[in-house]
Amino acid sequence: MKFKGHLAKGLILWMSLLLFGGCGGGGGGGGTPPPSQNTPVDTSAPAISGFDFALQEGDFWEYEWDYEWSYHDAWSSSSAEYASRFRITLGVPIEVNGILFYEMILSGTAVAGDRKDFTPAGKYLAVTRNQIITLEADGVTQTVIFDAAAGAWPGSGFFTSFPSDTLFEATLSTISNDYINEAAYQVSESASSSNCQYFPGVGTICGGDYDETLKAREYYIAGLGPVGLYTYSGISDSEWSSSSQADIGLTASSLRGDTLPYLLEVEPNNQIDAATPILLPARIEGDGVSEAKFGGTTAVQVNVIAAAESEPNDSPSAPQAMDLPAGISGDVMAGDPNTSVEVQASPDGTPYTTTFEDWYEVTLGTGQTLNIQMRFPGTAADLDMYLFSLDASNNVTIHANSVDDNIGQNEFDEQMSRYLSAGTYYVAVDAWDTPTRAAYTLDISTGSSSIDVCDWFSFSLPAQARVTIAVTGGPGFVLADAAMSSVLANGGAQGTSINLPAGTYLIGIGQGGAYTLDVTSP
Numbered sequence: 187m188k189f190k191g192h193l194a195k196g197l198i199l200w201m202s203l204l205l206f207g208g209c210g211g212g213g214g215g216g217g218t219p220p221p222s223q224n225t226p227v228d229t230s231a232p233a234i235s236g237f238d239f240a241l242q243e244g245d246f247w248e249y250e251w252d253y254e255w256s257y258h259d260a261w262s263s264s265s266a267e268y269a270s271r272f273r274i275t276l277g278v279p280i281e282v283n284g285i286l287f288y289e290m291i292l293s294g295t296a297v298a299g300d301r302k303d304f305t306p307a308g309k310y311l312a313v314t315r316n317q318i319i320t321l322e323a324d325g326v327t328q329t330v331i332f333d334a335a336a337g338a339w340p341g342s343g344f345f346t347s348f349p350s351d352t353l354f355e356a357t358l359s360t361i362s363n364d365y366i367n368e369a370a371y372q373v374s375e376s377a378s379s380s381n382c383q384y385f386p387g388v389g390t391i392c393g394g395d396y397d398e399t400l401k402a403r404e405y406y407i408a409g410l411g412p413v414g415l416y417t418y419s420g421i422s423d424s425e426w427s428s429s430s431q432a433d434i435g436l437t438a439s440s441l442r443g444d445t446l447p448y449l450l451e452v453e454p455n456n457q458i459d460a461a462t463p464i465l466l467p468a469r470i471e472g473d474g475v476s477e478a479k480f481g482g483t484t485a486v487q488v489n490v491i492a493a494a495e496s497e498p499n500d501s502p503s504a505p506q507a508m509d510l511p512a513g514i515s516g517d518v519m520a521g522d523p524n525t526s527v528e529v530q531a532s533p534d535g536t537p538y539t540t541t542f543e544d545w546y547e548v549t550l551g552t553g554q555t556l557n558i559q560m561r562f563p564g565t566a567a568d569l570d571m572y573l574f575s576l577d578a579s580n581n582v583t584i585h586a587n588s589v590d591d592n593i594g595q596n597e598f599d600e601q602m603s604r605y606l607s608a609g610t611y612y613v614a615v616d617a618w619d620t621p622t623r624a625a626y627t628l629d630i631s632t633g634s635s636s637i638d639v640c641d642w643f644s645f646s647l648p649a650q651a652r653v654t655i656a657v658t659g660g661p662g663f664v665l666a667d668a669a670m671s672s673v674l675a676n677g678g679a680q681g682t683s684i685n686l687p688a689g690t691y692l693i694g695i696g697q698g699g700a701y702t703l704d705v706t707s708p
């Protein structure tokens with residue numbers, strides 16, 4: 187009961203902060219055009235030099251960020267951490283009052299769950315008369331976010347919001363975080379001591395006897411514009427404390443001559459009719475983690491990928507990597523090149539050392555049941571198989587095995603099944619009593635015969651072409667025709683190469699972690 191009572195108190199306090207947030211007239215950005223915009227500016231002598239740089243369509247800034255939040259009291263403790271990156275790319279400009287404003291196209295992730303949103307202010311961006319100005323989607327509302335001409339301007343912010351009723355100055359400082367460490371102009375907000383105080387990222391707090399530490403700093407570099415953010419917010423009284431901290435830093439920009447050989451995914455793309463069009467060749471970096479907020483997943487049936495064994499595959503350091511679900515045709519004989527492993531048929535069984543001639547590697551992006559079946563009919567062989575993983579020191583862990591006496595039982599198959607966490611595993615074949623070469627088929631599949639697609643991409647081929655698709659890091663992909671009438675291929679990191687007629691095609695990525703999608707066509 188104590189636990190619940192204090193939890194409720196914490197919630198009520200946070201809610202009251204939010205409620206009071208409306209009373210103080212804080213909150214930057216906003217509708218009133220800043221006075222400096224109507225003031226003639228002497229562009230020949232700006233207060234800060236280097237901010238009269240040119241923009242053009244295609245310019246980009248890529249930022250990485252992290253955010254952490256925590257709450258503690260005597261009875262409970264909770265925290266959350268987020269980290270990702272996003273990119274601003276300039277699109278087609280529009281002209282407003284003689285100023286060219288470029289559309290800011292956001293890709294990647296600028297939102298920390300439902301806790302924090304770093305999405306830059308405004309929809310369009312201009313640099314003119316030594317000012318960096320954003321324009322809202324209404325095409326009318328302009329906000330100066332950095333005024334190098336005057337050196338001081340009414341509040342506003344790019345990644346956070348500064349109060350519009352406060353005059354801000356840029357001072358030369360240094361931005362230093364995991365992503366950037368350079369001299370930069372700092373625009374910072376500090377709390378005042380009145381009863382009703384505006385705190386960046388929190389709102390206006392009226393009354394109370396809490397200890398508050400609140401900081402927000404944005405950073406700008408000449409010739410480059412906004413390069414990062416630091417915020418810290420800590421609130422506590424004698425019984426509880428809550429804090430949050432965020433860092434953003436620029437990692438690449440066309441204004442520095444950087445090029446990036448990949449695109450960042452743009453959500454939401456969870457519905458087929460919202461598939462992101464891509465041009466080949468394409469490399470896209472994205473993630474598929476808890477996408478309920480983007481529209482969830484669509485289950486798509488997948489096909490077994492038929493593959494021939496490819497020797498040498500004699501050890502876990504040189505295995506044959508397989509996409510799932512895989513149907514492998516191979517063969518084995520005692521005396522083939524192999525790796526010796528000490529194993530146990532059961533946890534309390536007697537250890538024995540045996541040789542494994544064929545090694546197959548599979549990677550699971552999420553926890554799943556792995557089903558493995560090996561058949562070798564028409565032979566007089568006793569094959570066995572083990573399912574292993576390796577730790578950082580290459581020590582073997584046994585997850586499952588199947589070691590029937592096939593000759594004695596006159597049944598020439600083995601099967602094993604195990605629920606496994608995300609990771610890399612090895613299916614190893616042992617020619618236990620196999621003096622004559624024996625052919626086998628090895629089927630490896632996850633518990634389901636479908637993939638839960640959370641990210642859709644589409645591409646078009648003007649003529650027949652051979653297309654290669656691979657997804658590393660995620661649970662795999664499906665390739666389908668635009669009507670989704672048939673799945674043409676599926677796989678993962680090993681990818682697929684397929685001849686396709688002219689037309690439009692869909693690629694769906696399964697939910698289960700960060701991934702890189704490569705689509706190429708020679």
Ligand SMILES: [Ca+2]
Nearest residue numbers: 472473474641
């Ligand atoms: Ca995604």
Ligand SMILES: [Ca+2]
Nearest residue numbers: 516517518544
């Ligand atoms: Ca073999």
Ligand SMILES: [Ca+2]
Nearest residue numbers: 568569570590
């Ligand atoms: Ca056997």
Ligand SMILES: [Ca+2]
Nearest residue numbers: 455456640641
């Ligand atoms: Ca998605």
